[in-house]
Amino acid sequence: MDASQKLSEKEAKRVSQELEKVRAEVEKVFFGHRDVVEAMVRAILCNGHVLLEGVPGIAKTLLIRAFARATGASVKRIQFTVDLLPTDIIGLTTYNPRKGFEVVKGPIFANFVIADEINRSPPKTQ
DSSP, rough: TTTTOOOOOHHHHHHHHHHHHEEEEHHHOOOOOHHOOOHHHHHHHTTTOOOOOOOOTHHHHHHHHHHHHHTTOOEEEEEOTTOOOOHHHHEEEETTTTEEEEEEOOOGGGEEEEEEEESOTTTTTT
8 A cells, every 4th residue: 555545444444553563563472661562653654774772671661572472473583793794694595406596584584673783793794
């Protein structure tokens, strides 16, 4: 659906109910920060991106995994290290003698990506 199309009242109500189910499911495991959950819901609706920053232990990973579970989406985690290469993130093309060339997609193609410690990777990987 593009921006010029409008939702009918019935469709809008259905979407609202589905979003409320997602919120309720996420808040079963991640509570106390409704503003963060609301921001995540808005980002999902807008096909946007979210950058969660914070000290270790404030449940950033738990929040992402809860959203992925509630929406039935895929989630992948990338641990950025000094020796990480761009192909480790985006994937590569390999040759299989039986099938020919195959594309092996990297973790960046998941619906939710947890990118941990981006600052540790070399600039070309960032």
